[in-house]
Amino acid sequence: xxxxxxxxxxxxxxxxxxxxxxxxxxMTARGWGFLHAATGAAALDLLAxxxxxxxxxxxxxxDMNARQLLARTAMPPFLVTTGSGDERTAVEMMKQGARDYxxxxxxxxxxxxxxxxxxxxxxxxERRLAEAQTQLRAADEQLRHARKMESLGRMAEGIAHDFNxxxxxxxxxxxxxxxxxxxxxxxxxxxxxxxxxxAKAAVLARRMLDFTGKGFLHTEALDAAALVREVLDGQIAFxxxxxxxxxxPGPLPPVEGDASQLRxxxxxxxxxxxxxxGPGGAPIEVALAHVVxxxxxxxxxIHRPDTEAPxxxxxxxxxxxxxxxxxxxxxxDPFFSTHRxxxxxxxxxxxxxxxxxxxxxxxxxxxxxxxxxxALLPQARAADPGPAPADTDAHAxxxxxxxxxxxxxLQETLAEYLRDILGYDxxxxxxxxxxxxxxxxxxxxxxxxxxxxxxPRMNGPDAFRLIRELDPGAQAVLCSGFSEAAxxxxxxDGGFLAFxxxxxxxxxxxxxxxxYVP
Numbered sequence: 001x002x003x004x005x006x007x008x009x010x011x012x013x014x015x016x017x018x019x020x021x022x023x024x025x026x027m028t029a030r031g032w033g034f035l036h037a038a039t040g041a042a043a044l045d046l047l048a049x050x051x052x053x054x055x056x057x058x059x060x061x062x063d064m065n066a067r068q069l070l071a072r073t074a075m076p077p078f079l080v081t082t083g084s085g086d087e088r089t090a091v092e093m094m095k096q097g098a099r100d101y102x103x104x105x106x107x108x109x110x111x112x113x114x115x116x117x118x119x120x121x122x123x124x125x126e127r128r129l130a131e132a133q134t135q136l137r138a139a140d141e142q143l144r145h146a147r148k149m150e151s152l153g154r155m156a157e158g159i160a161h162d163f164n165x166x167x168x169x170x171x172x173x174x175x176x177x178x179x180x181x182x183x184x185x186x187x188x189x190x191x192x193x194x195x196x197x198x199a200k201a202a203v204l205a206r207r208m209l210d211f212t213g214k215g216f217l218h219t220e221a222l223d224a225a226a227l228v229r230e231v232l233d234g235q236i237a238f239x240x241x242x243x244x245x246x247x248x249p250g251p252l253p254p255v256e257g258d259a260s261q262l263r264x265x266x267x268x269x270x271x272x273x274x275x276x277x278g279p280g281g282a283p284i285e286v287a288l289a290h291v292v293x294x295x296x297x298x299x300x301x302i303h304r305p306d307t308e309a310p311x312x313x314x315x316x317x318x319x320x321x322x323x324x325x326x327x328x329x330x331x332x333d334p335f336f337s338t339h340r341x342x343x344x345x346x347x348x349x350x351x352x353x354x355x356x357x358x359x360x361x362x363x364x365x366x367x368x369x370x371x372x373x374x375a376l377l378p379q380a381r382a383a384d385p386g387p388a389p390a391d392t393d394a395h396a397x398x399x400x401x402x403x404x405x406x407x408x409x410l411q412e413t414l415a416e417y418l419r420d421i422l423g424y425d426x427x428x429x430x431x432x433x434x435x436x437x438x439x440x441x442x443x444x445x446x447x448x449x450x451x452x453x454x455x456p457r458m459n460g461p462d463a464f465r466l467i468r469e470l471d472p473g474a475q476a477v478l479c480s481g482f483s484e485a486a487x488x489x490x491x492x493d494g495g496f497l498a499f500x501x502x503x504x505x506x507x508x509x510x511x512x513x514x515x516y517v518p
Contacts, residue, residue, distance in 0.1 A: 008120050009033040011052035013043045013069075014081070015062050019104070023056065026113055040064035044073055052076055054099075054119055056112075059089060070096055077123045079115060081108070099123075162204055169197040202503050219357075221254040221380035222262070224288055224312050231266045232286065242277045242318070244270060247287035254380040255312050257357050262377070265350045269316040269373055272347065276320030276371060285317040293376060299364030302332060303355055311360070311376040323365045399517060400425040400445040404435040404460065405452040405479070414450070417506050418513070432458025439467045443474070447517040450500075453480035453490060461494040468495060477512060479504075 010027045014020040015038050027034045035050060037043035040061045046052075055078035059066045066080055079100045080093040090101040099119040102108060176182060176190035232244055255262075266286075273284045291313045293305055305311065323331060332347045354361050360376035401424045405411050411428060419426040427442050429435040432455055439446065449467070451460040460478060467474045478491040481502040491499035500512060 006031060007033065008053040009035065009050065010054050010056065010116065011035040011037065011043070011046060011050070011076075012056040013037045013040070013061065014056065014058045015039065015060075016058075022109055023112065026109060027116070030113060030117075032116075038062075040069045040072075043069060047073055047076075053123060054078065054116060056081055056116070057098075058082065059093070066093065067096070077119060079119055159204075163201065166197050166201045166204070170194050170201075173197070198503070219256050219258055222257055222259055224252055224255045224314065224377065225249050227259060227262060228266060228286060228288060228314065231263050232270075235267070235270070241279065242274050242281050243283040245283040245285050247285060249288035252288060252290055252312055255377040256380040257359075257377060258353075261353045262357075265353050265375060266314065266316070268347065268350045269375070273316050273318035273320070273371070273373075276322075277318045278320065282319045285315075287313075287315045287317070289313045289315070291374075291376065293360060293362075296362050296374065299362050299372065299374075302361040302363055303351060303359075305360035305376055305378070306358060307378070309379070311378055313374045313376050315372065315374040317370065317372040319370045322367045322369045322371055324367050328363070328365060399447055400427055400442065401513065401517065402427045402429065402435065402438055402442070402446045402449040404429045404432065404449060404455070404463070406431050406455040407452075414509070417509070422510060422513070424513070424517070431455040432460060432463030435460075435463045436466045436470075439470060439474070443467070443471055447475065448497075448513060449474065449476035450513075451476045451478055451496070453478055453487065461490060464494055464496065475516060477516075 010032050012020055012023050012027075012034070014023065014036065017038065020036050020038070024034045024036065035046055035052060037046050038061075040063050043055075043061075053076065055076055057066050057069070057075075057078045057080050059080055059082040061069070069075075075097070077099055078097070079102060080090075080098045081102045081104055082089065083104045085103045085105075093101055099122065100115045102111060102115055173190040173194035177187045177194065179187075182190070228246065232246055235244070270284065270286065277284065289312070290310055292310050293308055332351045351361060354375055358378050362374045362376065363371065365371040401418055403411065403414060403418065403426060405414070408430075411430070415426055415428060418424045425445065427438050427446065429438045432451075435449070435451065436458070439449075449464065451464055453460045460480075464474070464476050464478075467476075476496050477498045477500055478487060478494065478496040479500045479502060480487045480490070487499045487501055490496075497516060498512060500508070
C-alpha cells in the first residue's frame with residue numbers, strides 16, 4: 001500500500017480480458033502497480049494476499065455481481081465500472097461506499113485515469129487525517145498521563161510532608177514520655193500530646209480514604225437546610241471576606257448522608273468560593289433546590305450520579321474570576337490550588353465524599369464569569385431495621401478471647417491491655433491458619449475472636465468461615481485498617497458481629513469486647 005497516488009497498487013476486477021489489458025496499460029503508464037482478477041472468486045483470493053490502494057470493480061462478473069462480492073469481504077476503497085448506466089445501481093453502489101461510478105462507454109478509458117487519481121488523492125488525504133487523529137489522541141493520552149503522574153507526585157509529596165510533621169511530633173513526645181529523668185506530670189503531658197497528634201494522623205488517613213470515595217460513612221436522614229444553616233452560622237467572618245447569603249429554600253425531602261462529611265464538603269466549597277472571589281464583592285450565594293439531574297444545563301458533570309431520580313442540589317455560587325478549562329480539569333486533583341499550592345486534599349476529598357454518598361457534582365464556570373458548583377445529594381431511603389441483636393447467652397460461659405493479628409507490636413500492645421488490665425484469658429494467633437488451629441484446641445473456652453482482616457497464609461474472613469464450620473456458634477469481630485464501608489460489608493458478608501476500624505482507641509476496644517463477653 002502506498003503513502004500517496006505515486007506507486008499505488010490498483011486491482012481491476014474485470015471479466016473482459018481485452019478491456020483489462022487496456023486498463024493495465026493506462027495504470028502502469030502512470031507508475032501504478034496493477035493486479036487483475038477476471039472473476040469474483042479470483043478477486044477474493046487476491047484480496048486475501050494483497051491490500052490494494054484502490055479496486056476497479058466491474059458490477060457484473062461471471063460468478064457473482066459487485067453487491068455479492070462486497071457482502072463477502074471487507075473491500076478496500078473502490079470504484080464501480082459497468083456497461084450500463086442504471087441510476088438505481090449507481091446510487092446503491094455509492095451508498096455501499098463506492099468512490100465513483102463509471103460507465104464503460106466510448107469515453108471510459110479517457111475518464112478512468114482522472115477518476116482513479118481523484119480517488120487515490122481522497123484516500124491518501126483520509127489516511128493522513130486518520131494518522132493525525134491517532135497521533136493527536138496519543139499525545140492527548142500522554143498529556144493526561146503526565147498530568148496524572150504530576151498529580152500523584154504532588155499528592156505523595158503533600159501526604160509525606162503532613163505525615164512527617166505528625167511523626168516528628170509523636171516521636172518527640174514519646175521520647176520525652178520514655179525519659180526516666182522526666183517528672184511524672186511531664187511524662188503524662190507528653191503522652192497526652194502524642195495521643196492528640198495521633199488523632200490528627202487518623203483524621204488525615206480518613207481524608208485520604210475520603211479522596212478515594214471509600215471513607216467511613218455514618219449515614220442517616222438529614223435536614224439539608226438545617227445542616228447548611230449550622231455550617232454557615234459556625235463560620236468566622238474575617239474582616240474583608242466576602243459575605244455568604246443563604247437563599248431560603250422551600251420544603252425539601254430529607255437527604256441520606258453523613259452529617260460530618262457533608263459539613264466538610266459545604267465548608268470547603270464556601271472556602272474555595274471566598275478565595276476565588278477575594279475580599280468584598282457580591283455575596284457568595286448558597287442555595288438548596290429539588291432537581292432532576294437531566295435538567296441541569298449550561299455546565300458540566302465532574303461526577304454524574306448513578307440515578308436520574310430527583311435529588312437535593314446544594315449549590316455554592318461566586319462572582320470571582322472563574323476557571324479556564326485547564327484549571328477546571330485539575331481543580332479536583334489532590335493538593336492542587338491556584339492560590340496557595342500544596343494545602344491539602346481539598347476539593348479532591350470533597351469529590352471523594354460525594355462519590356461515596358452516591359451524590360453528583362456539577363459545575364459551571366468561565367474566565368471572568370464566576371463559578372457555580374452544585375452537589376446533588378440523594379434523598380433519604382426508608383429506614384432499615386438493621387440486623388437482629390447477637391445472641392450472647394449461648395456463650396455466657398466462655399470468657400476467653402482469641403486475638404488474631406500478624407503485627408507483633410500490635411499483638412503485644414493489645415494483649416497487654418486485654419490480659420493485664422482488663423483481666424481476660426487470652427489466646428493469641430499470628431494468622432488465620434494459626435487461628436483455626438487454636439480454635440480446634442481451645443475453642444470451647446473462647447467467647448469472642450478479635451480477627452484481623454488481612455494476614456499471610458490465610459486472611460481473617462476465610463479463617464472465620466473455617467472456624468464456623470467447626471462451631472456454627474463462634475463469634476468474632478473483624479478488625480481492619482481498610483475503609484469503614486468496605487470493612488462493614490466484609491464483616492456482614494462473613495458473619496462477624498461487628499467491625500472495628502483501625503486505628504481504634506483502647507476504650508473503643510473495651511466497649512466492643514464487653515458488649516459480647518461481659
